[in-house]
Amino acid sequence: MNEIYTFINSVLLGTTPIMWAALGCLFAHRAGIYQLGLEGLMLIGAFASIGGALAFGSAWAGIALAIAVCVLMSALFWLVVVILKANAIIAGLGLVGVGVGGTSFLQNVIFHTSGAVVAKATVPSPVPGTATGPAAILASLSLLVYLMPIAAIVVWLIARRSTFGLRVAATGQYPFAANAAGVKVQVVQLLALCIAGAMAAIGGSELSVGSLHAFSYDMTAGVGYVAFTAVLFGKEAPWGVVVASLVFGVATALGIFGEIHAVFGLPLEFLQMTPYVVTILALWFAGWRWPHAGNASAGAFAELQE
């Protein structure tokens, strides 16, 4: 029984950062901008939240700082991509570089270490803790895990049931129509990117102050790319992204499970590949099964559930 609890625990731990980042990134994609810099943003968010938690003694202050920094970086990204017309993929990769290099540099300058930076202040859990059993696991999960369903519902409301959501979608699908409807396309894109930045910051914070209570070099290790993929796999529809994030969360947990239990005596490194192999398979499946990209295209989860 304990193993099942542990597995569910690692599914939730694996899913949370992916889902927060992916739900935010959904807005950027729907507005027509591929935010590949998500990986960098999450890393910056993870670092800023630890830094803020250490500086102000509160995890919430850390998260607030992370959001502020990531929104600022997203605005910069918007300037480069939308106003200066740089290629979004290249600029995104640049943002990842800034994230990896910048956090590593600041880690050395501020904390004088290239090892882990540990913070005492953590995000509390809403469930009171006990020593053993499922309650212990629930108590070990941060509030950010419990907020996930609420975030999903809010994202769905904004993306699929609000005037702003319509404007974002029109901007991404057919800027000519958006323009004709009096929508300021560039402003909508800025807002969408900032939402993506803020939610990537929360996803990154969950990794550092949320679950590990520490920051280490390149600690996202591809989670941002996985979240980016989850948006594509979920066909830019809120519930599609939720399902895709869960799929990747389960894959991550399977990887961890395999590491611990040495399934079939397979090498450890092989099992660690699981999340990434699943990502590739998911992309292939999405491209093969639903060739028409773009939000709300045929066969997307959004159309299936509506």
Added chain:
Amino acid sequence: MSGTVRVGMDVAGRPVARDIESTVLGCSDLRVEFGPVVALDDVSLRWVDRGKIHAVVGQNGAGKTTLCRVIAGMTRATQGTVEVEGVSYPAGDAQRVRRAGVELVHQTFALPPHFTVAEALQLFQPTQARGGLYSKRKIEQLWAGRLEEFGFHVLPTSWVRDLSPEQRQAVEITRALSSGSRIIVLDEPTAVLPPEAIAGLFDRLRELVMNGITFLVVMHKLRQVRAVADTVAVLAGGRVVLHPTSMAAITDEEIARLIMDVQSSGSVTSASAIAMGLGAGVDDPGQVHVDMAGVDALHKTEEADVPVPLGAAIPQASALPATVEGLGGDGHIDDIVHGTTTKRVEPSERRHFALQVEEVSTPSSEGRHGLQAFSVTVKVGETVGIAGVEGNGQQALVDTVVGLLPYRSGRILLSEVDVGNLRISARRRIGLRYIPADRQSRAVSLSNSLWVNAMAAQVSSGYGTSGAVRRGYLSERKLRRKGEDRLRQWQVRYSSRDQAMRELSGGNLQRVVLAREVDDNAGLIVAEQPTQGLDLGGTELVWAALRRAASSGAGILLVSSDLDELFALSDRIVVALDGEAIEELYPPYDREVLGRAMVAGVTSS
């Protein structure tokens, strides 16, 4: 409706004198320049009647679309003002003009494809949502009601991408009317519609006019203007050549003459008349006898029982040249025109086939019919028209013949050679030529230069390059020269052969396509909507080119939704319905018989 005069009020019994004085819509001294090109040259127009349909006509490039866009504030003017309900606004102020109650319905639709109809309408009317959030069911009910109110049958739950052109147009008009606008500007509303939907649109417009809505409509075809408009204004070369004039006070010949901007010396040619959809029967070139019975048949008014023989209306060659700007003058074009009458081959005398399609079937896809054991033959020197409501297999027919779509069963022979599933280049060497309907993406490469576009087919299939290609090596110098020769021959208006294709206008672009696709080695020319969106000059050129190609031995497969074009060019018309060839018609053609076969599948046999 801040402070402006409501249109309905005038209908509700104000003094007539006031009606005459106040302008419902107008513009003064409008001047629009795009770089060195003057699109509108001091245009002043004034429409006074509310609840009427006002038409603006003119050739391509006459400035009609620009006028619409300036009036609606979508394009900035160099100078001038726009008047709405007697109030003047600086031209180009979209917000204020909109608030004054003017809405533009675009020629190309401004609806996001992956939205539902309700969502798309909601996007344009955000004030309908409380607190920025909406309920799916509520907006669907709201827009279902609105669509019904305006007489349109469109489900608010359907996806925009699945709508037919007329349904998209319905949604656009609903969008325009829902903002409370009483003046709607329609930019070429009939250009995007299949012919059978045009009468429906006109019925809607007339109903809306009864409710006091005023329409300003840009149109190409005189037949349609005559059918629906109350007044007509004519633009030519960015200038007003006819101020809004009651349709009762002017004849079609006069309008046609003004559109062509013919000076006192010239006369409107018969081909022009046909191109404009007049349905003219011609006995004597220069004397245009206009027969409006065709219009009546199309729009189901009283005298619909008179069949109109149109097949005889092939224009005399002597009537073709010189009246259209850019058509007269040197060499080649006159040759084309001349060849029309002097060397016309009687189709039945030849025994050889240019094309044989035998019981070909293809799978259907996305609401478009595949072919169901479709058979059609085109003899050498013959022009066979394919008529049908769009989506009844025409696309599949063209694609299989050209080689873009594999077929499941049956046989296709080009010049009596079984092409099987031969590659396109191999088919071209046999003599296949293709003038696609989708000019921008299928017919040319917009980013490449003119000479590349003019020579591409010859290079890839290795014919007609005369020494420019030798053992796989290209001589770019020779190709450029040869390309330029072709451009000159076809009188393409260009500044440099290295110019990018995207800089050319529609009619000019089609000339480049003709320069590539119409040559002496052509065995079969597949012409798909070859004159769609072209002005009279362009239409005449394409028709003359196709006629000459047929007379010098090519077979022509003409797929067109323009019935006048089919009647004018075809030796035979095959009607496609649900992917089958259901009927074959011979001249003299009867518009009504063809219409019944197309729509209802009613055949004469």
